[in-house]
Amino acid sequence: MTRPTDEALVADYLARLANAADLLPRAERAELVEQIEAHIRAALAEGGSDEAAVRDVLARLGPPEEVAAAAGAGEAIPTVPAGGPGALEYAAVVLLLVGVVALVVGWVVGVVLLWSSPRWRWPDKLLGTLVWPFGLGLAGWWGLQPGEVCSAGSEVERAGAAARVVAETCSGTPPWLGVLGLVVLIVPPIAVAVHLLRRARGHRPVAAVVRAA
């Protein structure tokens, strides 16, 4: 195991395994990758360690996807039910985005729907809850802030004060910061909403992967 190409073969195999096993609980995935790596090291310590030996060891292990699928088989892996997102899922995503306009309660209902749907796993649910709380409500709130400050500035201008005063009044929130703030507050919730709908569509049917193994 001295040649970099051999190390790269092993690293590639382990990376594929970790990737294929990303549905497993974190500790289980780490354990599996560790075991397979120990197996490879032991095999190479025993047999030769030229490139042919490395390839042979990896071939005998089987495709990493198959190993990961074997780890998933028989486990209580939450499966995505057949069919696409239903009314519940659409309602959840819409309420998460704009439910806040209904006195905040709408967003809370969205969160409840999000967590009660079987179509999402907990990381997605956490994402939907935390990015961002109150959905686009935060962006709306932010959007109002600089407007007020600058309108105050224009009143000062109309009153005949120097342009310097306007600059000072508005310099607290330069336009680029306002735009950046809006982008940071608008893009993530929309991206998360799109992500949630894609997940709900079940583009990764876990059960099918496990059965195929």
Add this chain to the structure above:
Amino acid sequence: MSDMVAGGATTELRRGVLAYCVLAVLRRGPAYGFDLVRSLAAHEGLATSEGTIYPLLNRLHRDGLLRSTWTPSADGPPRRYYHLTAAGRRALAAFGVEWAAFRDSVERLLEETTP
């Protein structure tokens, strides 16, 4: 299509039986992962993909049919040895009885129906 179904059936059958083969290997004494896997692989047709033995080991471990200990190795990192537990021994004994009856039945049926 029928080939795929037959292959799938063999895979299912192997997966179910393989767990007991792992327990059977450990009846001879504790073994570390690589050793265990190669012992199984020495028996043709038992484990086509050696890597899939590890998830099986972990499942048996979680089910309490085997336990593991870390033992220092003279030539490398510590090795994780797997041991059969009392529950594993009992499960293996029960399987031995069931398997013998199952195997006999299948063989008889295949013999009777062979033209």
